[in-house]
Amino acid sequence: MFDFTDLTPFESRTIKLEFNVFMPPTVNSDDVLVFTSEILPVNSDITPEDNSYTLEQIVVNSYDPNDKRVLQGSTIFEEEKGNYLDYIIRFQNTGTASAINVRIEDVLDAKLDWKTLQPLASSHDYTVEVTNENKVAFIYDNINLLAQSDDEELSQGYIAFRIKPKNDVVVGDIIEGEAAIYFDFNAPIITNMVSTEIVAPLSINQFHKQSVRLFPNPAQNVLEVVSNQIIDQLTIVDINGRVLKAIELSNLEYIVDVSSLTKGVYFLEIKSGTNKTVRRFIKS
Known part of the structure; x- marks a missing residue:
């Protein structure tokens, strides 16, 4: 647990954490490590939906880098x-x-x-x-x-x-x-x-070509995601295939904060039930 005081509007602060991962067989390649954080209290926050965050990281091995x-x-x-x-x-x-x-x-x-x-x-x-x-x-x-x-x-x-x-x-x-x-x-x-x-489609509810829109693209600070189906999860993946951010939700639209990303190409994985689509966006 970390405490902050006097955090002004639009101010950001950083906490850096490093963890040691158990060796096999406790933790193996392709296992998914899940990290969850939450900000409290939220009584006076007008956007409390962004006060929790879940990060999923896939375990990779050092002997297969290519x-x-x-x-x-x-x-x-x-x-x-x-x-x-x-x-x-x-x-x-x-x-x-x-x-x-x-x-x-x-x-x-x-x-x-x-x-x-x-x-x-x-x-x-x-x-x-x-x-x-x-x-x-x-x-x-x-x-x-x-x-x-x-x-x-x-x-x-x-x-x-x-x-x-x-x-x-x-x-x-x-x-x-x-x-x-x-x-x-x-x-x-x-x-x-x-x-x-x-x-073949599993149901009539799969993502259609135009069912998801991202804008603005390129994005500088925020990326808005709009869908005609309920979005269950958004995952940002970098060009190396690393999961940078995973967001659990249940909305037709969501504004993703991309201000902390470095300039470059990223992929946004969008899940709705058992259906999934991947869209590319650029951080400018």
């Missing part, structure tokens, strides 16, 4: 096939010396439309090559990526991009993909395989 993720998850509804799929590839130099050049190769699934490929953000400067209409290479020349043993943070990088499925995909189609990461002249590190299946 991976690929799809933000939309393992399934999308058939009517969402015209929307983008958002991918993040993370890489880390686990060698013993700096990597002068890094090259990421991703052979696109035949069910993806390579003409809709859009790079979104990256940790370092890069160029893109597309050959044979399905082989994408993200090239980091002279990146000089430090080794993990020299600097944990500066040994890491990422590339985020989005792409649409082809118009002729049908229910039951599975879009798969993995990436090969080359550090200089070493053999490639192959990431995990991600997959997204096109599924």
Whole structure:
């Protein structure tokens, strides 16, 4: 418990907490750690709904730093096939010396439309090559990526991009993909395989294309979310796939405070019952 006095309007204060996590088998990879905080009292607060906060963090392991993720998850509804799929590839130099050049190769699934490929953000400067209409290479020349043993943070990088499925995909189609990461002249590190299946609607209440609106986008201080269905949870995920904020609610609209986020690209996961959609927004 922490006490504050004389907190003026629009003033912000920070409490930094660090926790030690139990080793396996008590805590394992992919476990979800849930942290909850609450501000009291709320008697004179005109917006008491933002006085509680729940953070969910997924446990990751340090020995598998090179991976690929799809933000939309393992399934999308058939009517969402015209929307983008958002991918993040993370890489880390686990060698013993700096990597002068890094090259990421991703052979696109035949069910993806390579003409809709859009790079979104990256940790370092890069160029893109597309050959044979399905082989994408993200090239980091002279990146000089430090080794993990020299600097944990500066040994890491990422590339985020989005792409649409082809118009002729049908229910039951599975879009798969993995990436090969080359550090200089070493053999490639192959990431995990991600997959997204096109599924039929479970009910008439699933999110439709225009059922959720975000504005303003780009957002500077606040992002307003408006839906025609009750929103149960909002989750902000950064470009590295880390959960930054999870908000439990039961509203058709909500104003999210994004003022503390650094400038860049983020993803907002919106849940309503068993249905989910992911939208991209930019913090300016």
